[in-house]
Amino acid sequence: MDVGLTHYLVLSGILFCIGLYGALAKHNAVGILMCIEIMLNAVNIAAVAFSRFLAPDVVVLTGHVFALFVMVVAAAEAAVGLAIVITLYRNRETVDVEDADSMKG
Amino acid sequence: MGVDIAFWIMAALAVGAAISVIASRDLFRAALLLVLCFFAVAGIYATLSADFLAIAQVLIYVGAVAVLVIFAVMLTRQVKRGNPFNKFAFPAFFLCGLLMAGFIFVAIDTSWPAVEPAAEVVQEFVDGNPQPTTNAIAGVIFDKDFGFLLPFEIAAALLLAAVIGAIALVREK
Numbered sequence: 704m705d706v707g708l709t710h711y712l713v714l715s716g717i718l719f720c721i722g723l724y725g726a727l728a729k730h731n732a733v734g735i736l737m738c739i740e741i742m743l744n745a746v747n748i749a750a751v752a753f754s755r756f757l758a759p760d761v762v763v764l765t766g767h768v769f770a771l772f773v774m775v776v777a778a779a780e781a782a783v784g785l786a787i788v789i790t791l792y793r794n795r796e797t798v799d800v801e802d803a804d805s806m807k808g
Numbered sequence: 809m810g811v812d813i814a815f816w817i818m819a820a821l822a823v824g825a826a827i828s829v830i831a832s833r834d835l836f837r838a839a840l841l842l843v844l845c846f847f848a849v850a851g852i853y854a855t856l857s858a859d860f861l862a863i864a865q866v867l868i869y870v871g872a873v874a875v876l877v878i879f880a881v882m883l884t885r886q887v888k889r890g891n892p893f894n895k896f897a898f899p900a901f902f903l904c905g906l907l908m909a910g911f912i913f914v915a916i917d918t919s920w921p922a923v924e925p926a927a928e929v930v931q932e933f934v935d936g937n938p939q940p941t942t943n944a945i946a947g948v949i950f951d952k953d954f955g956f957l958l959p960f961e962i963a964a965a966l967l968l969a970a971v972i973g974a975i976a977l978v979r980e981k
Contacts, residue, residue: 724901
């Protein structure tokens with residue numbers, strides 16, 4: 704069986720759900736950020752696969768451009784997110800998201 | 809076929825590394841496995857003949873994001889706590905399993921239109937002289953009619969704002 708669009712989409716879905724599970728079920732804020740990076744990578748795989756298989760004309764690489772913009776946003780998100788985690792650790796001596804509840808009613 | 813074998817190896821590596829990131833008790837080991845997962849995704853891009861994205865993945869994710877994550881793990885090390893699951897572990901597992909089943913069903917059940925690559929592209933591959941995608945991507949971003957010039961400028965401003973924001977957040981008062 705030749706590897707086609709379906710294989711890439713299934714891989715993307717599996718990676719996305721692994722990342723989502725980690726993001727929902729972890730205590731550590733750095734671990735949650737790692738899982739969000741996995742989710743963004745999964746979405747990128749889907750975008751590039753659609754670009755490759757549904758618009759294979761080399762001139763139309765919109766999926767690649769989308770993936771590049773996702774990478775830019777992911778880099779910005781990682782920088783700001785990890786800065787917030789380090790500030791949280793400095794102020795509260797914890798990186799557990801359950802302890803960051805000062806805005807809870 | 810070589811590309812198919814490469815896909816299966818990279819896919820198994822990516823999924824295995826991602827599961828290990830979740831399952832690992834040690835957060836530093838999870839960060840290193842995340843690097844492996846990023847490398848595998850770069851390989852997946854290579855099998856999709858996205859050469860520029862594969863290199864950008866290695867440079868940005870493996871080179872920059874992974875270093876940031878490892879710095880954060882080192883600066884906030886909580887050895888005794890490790891990387892445990894919280895009280896939502898079971899419902900989240902149920903939800904994600906359901907979502908994954910839905911994704912896989914939709915991906916397999918939909919009859920995707922089979923579009924073949926343009927003849928000259930196939931000929932370039934047969935000749936062993938495929939064109940790099942870098943010029944084509946630049947052509948899409950900077951195209952006058954359907955280009956991405958405004959998002960490109962916004963991305964530049966976003967990166968500047970993120971760098972300044974990160975510095976302002978962690979600066980000693």
